[in-house]
Amino acid sequence: MRWLLRKDVLILARSRLLVALLIAYPVAIALLIGFAISRSPSRPRVAIVDETPPGQTVEVGTRRVNVHQYTEHLFSQVQPVNVGTRAQAVAKVRSAQVLAAVVIPPDIATRVSSGTIQAQLELIYNGNALVQSLVQSQLRSALAQANLGFSEQIQQAAAGAIDVLLRGGNLGVLGAPTNLIGLSSIPPLLRHVLARQPPGPDRAALERVAAFADFAARNLRLSKNVLSTVGQPIRIHSVLLHGRRTPLDTFAVVVAVTVSLMFVCILLAAGGVALEREERALARLVRGLVSRETLLAEKGSLAAACGFTVAFAMLAGVSAFVTLEWSRAGLWLLALAFGAVAFGALGVAIGALAREVRAASLLAFLLSLPLAFLALVPAGSVASGLYDATRVISFAFPFKPSLQALDAAVNSSSPALGVSILHLAALTAVFGLLARVGLRGAD
Amino acid sequence: MGALAAPDAVSPVLSVRGVAKRFGELQALRDVSFDAHAGEIVAVVGPNGAGKTTLLSIIAGTQRPSAGEVVGPPRARAQGARVGWVPQQTALYSKLSVAENLRLFARLEKLAEPEPAVQRMLEQTGLLERASDRLERLSGGNRQRVNVAVGLVADPPVLALDEPSASLDPRQRERLWEFICARSRGGTGIVFSTHTLGEAQRFADRVIVLDRGELLFDGPPQAFMRQVDGRGAGEAGSLEHALVAFLEQLGR
Incomplete structure (x- = not known):
């Protein structure tokens, strides 16, 4: 095997363009995928036409909420582009300078204050199905966030007005008497009066008034809680079932490194085996000079060693930008080694079955990219039947277990590293066997 | 031409015994048997x-083989020597x-001293000056010389060549046969297949005539031509004419 290894290293060293492509392409793909995963969704660029008069307010009992606060909430959710008129907004949407336009009508404050007519915004957008989907998902979410923020302002104002009614004092409303008694002060005051009142119809009437005041005060206090419940009926409490929370950026690193590992190992192993056939040297080798098993082991090992080196170099390089725990480096190496060997086994199987370098390379690409994407499909994002199918496919190939192994090694996520390593070892055996069957006809 | 070293009738360097090969429904070889001796050149046509x-x-x-066996000389088998092989394409x-x-x-053949063997083959094939040239930069003729040299690097007792001169021009073909004949004179048994029957007639000590997997004749080229003439095929003149006539006589 030593001389075969030396020969292959020599051939690799003399195929510099191939080696450069083999390393540059997967690294570029890996970085793109990592970038796409780690990058938080950008705020959509939206034209906003605020037609409300300056200083217009929504009246909530004794309080006033400036309509401009709604605009501020909306501004914080999008990349706002202020325009003066609806026509300008439409022009910006048409010229694709903005994703969409939102028109805030002049009567929004009147409608919100009425309590009976719902206020309405105008959302203007066009574009292809992708843009429309983006507007549906991103902009509607931004508007919902702005609505929520504004409704919190209104709730606070309403809660303040209820407080004043309960506690009394100066309402601050034009024409209202000063130093008003609060609703909660009425029941004890009436009880004090009732104590000195002789029995009779007047006392009975006062007792009924006191009972009502007590009931009203207690229910008004409850209404404050009701207000906050209506504003946000359900709060979210997150519970992570397994492992620890994985930061998105380190997961992106794991994905990028696994993709690189996969490409280098599979392409090199598949190409190496197919090259022996293409050079017609395979028959010469396997007629007693080298066993088929040794040949496959040599190709797989060389590819695994190259992939392992590239992947570890990537991981080490990325650690300059993303915080990784170097104390876990031993586990990284373990995960990378098992992943590399499993990918190498898949590569030699492809090479043995494809029979020529171009077909092997094409098959390796055709297989690798979908495998990576299928393994990244989150549960619940597709129909359950389709998700089950992706799980079965991912289980049968080394990408997902390699990703899980490296994720466990880097981020201590689940499943445990040992489980993934066992899975990878089993896949190595299966693909090794498949490769041996593929070489059976190498006469 | 290649029979300077007298064939050893007692101990052949290669014995093909009752070899048959089946590919599914296709019977590619049927009960083929013959021997090749040291220094003998055998053409399979x-x-x-x-x-x-x-x-x-x-x-x-x-x-x-699906049936039968191919046996080398006992001494060579004991030393782990293989039949040298030169495939049709490099x-x-x-x-x-x-x-x-x-x-x-040479190293894969596990030669005790690979370097002298490499030097010897470079000298014998006249490729010493091209030793450091990559194969992709050589002409077809020179590549075929390296192909033959690799088949002989372990100094096998017998060399099998599959249409060795198929892609060569006349000058290259001549040089290749000079080299093969020199090996034969040195005692190496040569078995080669060819479509160029002039080569078989000129260089082979014996011809093996195969058709549809059956061995139809095993003997010297002249004996084959005489046999064809004797059957009333007219003046065969050349091995090529003889073979065509022979197959026509058999209705093939």
């Missing part, structure tokens, strides 16, 4: 699909140099 390449592959060990690494290819196969 026949029309397309006769089974020549299959027979050579079985002799070389790249295919297993089976070498184009990114490696001539010397690197020879060195690799």
Whole structure:
């Protein structure tokens, strides 16, 4: 095997363009995928036409909420582009300078204050199905966030007005008497009066008034809680079932490194085996000079060693930008080694079955990219039947277990590293066997 | 021409005994038996699909027979020596140099001293000056010389060549046969297949005529031509005419 290894290293060293492509392409793909995963969704660029008069307010009992606060909430959710008129907004949407336009009508404050007519915004957008989907998902979410923020302002104002009614004092409303008694002060005051009142119809009437005041005060206090419940009926409490929370950026690193590992190992192993056939040297080798098993082991090992080196170099390089725990480096190496060997086994199987370098390379690409994407499909994002199918496919190939192994090694996520390593070892055996069957006809 | 070293009738360097090969429904070889002796040149001839390449592959060990066996001389078997093999198309690494290819196969053959063997083959094939040239930069003729050299690097007792001169021009063909004949004179048994019957007539001590997997004749070329003439095929003149006439007589 030593001389075969030396020969292959020599051939690799003399195929510099191939080696450069083999390393540059997967690294570029890996970085793109990592970038796409780690990058938080950008705020959509939206034209906003605020037609409300300056200083217009929504009246909530004794309080006033400036309509401009709604605009501020909306501004914080999008990349706002202020325009003066609806026509300008439409022009910006048409010229694709903005994703969409939102028109805030002049009567929004009147409608919100009425309590009976719902206020309405105008959302203007066009574009292809992708843009429309983006507007549906991103902009509607931004508007919902702005609505929520504004409704919190209104709730606070309403809660303040209820407080004043309960506690009394100066309402601050034009024409209202000063130093008003609060609703909660009425029941004890009436009880004090009732104590000195002789029995009779007047006392009975006062007792009924006191009972009502007590009931009203207690229910008004409850209404404050009701207000906050209506504003946000359900709060979210997150519970992570397994492992620890994985930061998105380190997961992106794991994905990028696994993709690189996969490409280098599979392409090199598949190409190496197919090259022996293409050079017609395979028959010469396997007629007693080298066993088929040794040949496959040599190709797989060389590819695994190259992939392992590239992947570890990537991981080490990325650690300059993303915080990784170097104390876990031993586990990284373990995960990378098992992943590399499993990918190498898949590569030699492809090479043995494809029979020529171009077909092997094409098959390796055709297989690798979908495998990576299928393994990244989150549960619940597709129909359950389709998700089950992706799980079965991912289980049968080394990408997902390699990703899980490296994720466990880097981020201590689940499943445990040992489980993934066992899975990878089993896949190595299966693909090794498949490769041996593929070489059976190498006469 | 290659019979300077007297064939050893007692101990052949190669014995093909009752070899048959089946590919599914196709019977490629049927009960083929013959011997090759040290220094003897044996040509395997026949029309397309006769089974020549299959027979050579079985002799070389790249295919297993469905029945029968191929046996080398007892001494060579004991030393682990294999039949040297020269496939029809060069089976070498184009990114490696001539010397690197020879060195690799010398090491894979587990030669005790690979370097002298590499030097010897470079000298014998006249490729000493091209030793460091990569194979991809050599002409077709020179590549075939390296192909033959790799087949001989372990100094095998018998060399199997599958249409060795098929892609060569006349001058290259002449040089190749000079080299093969020199090896034969040195005692190496040579078994080769060819469509160029003039080569068989000129260089072979014996011809094996195959058709549809059957061995139809085994003997010297002149004996084959005489046999064809004797059957009333007219003046055969050349091995090529004789073979055509022979197959026509058999209705094939």
